[in-house]
Amino acid sequence: MGRSMGDGMARVLIIGSGGIGRRHLRGYAATGRARLSIVEPHEGRRQEAEAMFPIEESHADLATVDLKAFDLAVICAPANLHVPLITACAAARLPFMVEKPLAVTMDGVDAAIAAVEAAGILARVGYIRRIAPEILALREKIAAGLIGDLRLVYVNSSQDFPKYRPDFQRTYYARPEMGGGAILDAASHTFDMLVWLMGRPVAVASMYDRLVLEGTDTEDTCLVSIRFASGAMANVTINQFQKPNVAEASFIGTKGNLTLAHSVLSHWDDDSGRPRETRDYMDGLVPTEAHQARFTLEANAMLDALDGRPCSLATLSEARESLRIALGAKASWDNRIIVSL
Ligand SMILES: NC(=O)c1ccc[n+]([C@@H]2O[C@H](COP(=O)([O-])OP(=O)(O)OC[C@H]3O[C@@H](n4cnc5c(N)ncnc54)[C@H](O)[C@@H]3O)[C@@H](O)[C@H]2O)c1
Secondary structure (H helix, E strand, C coil): CHHHHCCCCEEEEEECCCHHHHHHHHHHHHHCCEEEEEECCCHHHHHHHHHHCCEEEEECCHHHCCHHHCCEEEECCCHHHHHHHHHHHHHCCCCEEECCCCCCCCCCHHHHHHHHHHHCCCEEECCHHHHCHHHHHHHHHHHCCCCCCEEEEEEEEECCHHHHCCCHHHCHHHCHHHCCCHHHHHHHHHHHHHHHHHCCEEEEEEEEECCCCCCCCCCCEEEEEEEECCCCEEEEEEECCCCCCEEEEEEEECCCEEEEECCEEEEECCCCCCCCEEEECCCCCCHHHHHHHHHHHHHHHHHHHHCCCCCCCECHHHHHHHHHHHHHHHHHHHHCCCEEC
């Protein structure tokens, strides 16, 4: 294995050097704990990554890679390829982090999870909010009982997506079968956060559509309601065309509320209109730099997990739950039913 080669650095294989692959290349490079290699079938993108990062090995095809020479894979290909790539890592007993969502259908998901369990390897899913300081603080405050029992959550996460991803019509985002659209691509982050905070989902109802964005076959808007085994409920609203960038969530408990507005976490326990406590977890940071810094945090979390330290990133089984919510949301509107999960 890489680290037995003597320098203590982990040999990390980034599979797919597109948008998110490059964020991970930058993040792992910034840890100072990793030696980087890539697999990227697109020649131009592969050459760009080779020019941008200190890359040891660069491959066009996973089939030419000696997976056993690596300590960790980071799967950054489109989500319709996640199941076969997870299966390849399991066969080589190579620990990995796979980007979200876990997959785009349930086909092969349970067999892939079983193969990973049989291989006994570390495996996590890249729902980046799980290492975000404001979400960790939120989770701790809820677990400590600050708002009593959490019974209801409202989330509105909406933005002018084409501004942030100008190539959206040419990426997986435009194609439902590759994991694009508001539900699988965007809302799945929120579904994972809700599974983490609220436990097992039992039912989902939704409406979704492409209301504005042109040049895609995917929905740019979804309204999703979820019920959990505890009886608590959540409502998730997303549009990907409005001009203001809104990321607001209310976590409503029997003794008070916690609200998140981007990175500002506030605690409210009366009707004075003023929070009892409020804190911006990105205060003083430039938002774009703070966002990239989270990929370094995530890389360190995976490298720590390889060293046997606890890791808050989503397990495959947890990501399976958020995938079931996403697929249930699609089935709900397609069939005009409430879907039991
Ligand atoms: N965690 C986050 O915040 C976040 C953000 C964006 C995207 N993502 C996820 O990351 C994944 C990729 O998204 P992206 O925006 O980087 O897409 P992208 O299209 O920019 O990049 C995907 C890359 O994978 C490459 N690829 C295709 N087949 C491959 C294969 N067999 N082996 C290796 N590489 C292959 C493509 O050539 C492309 O360069 C998706 O699952 C997406 O949902 C996560």
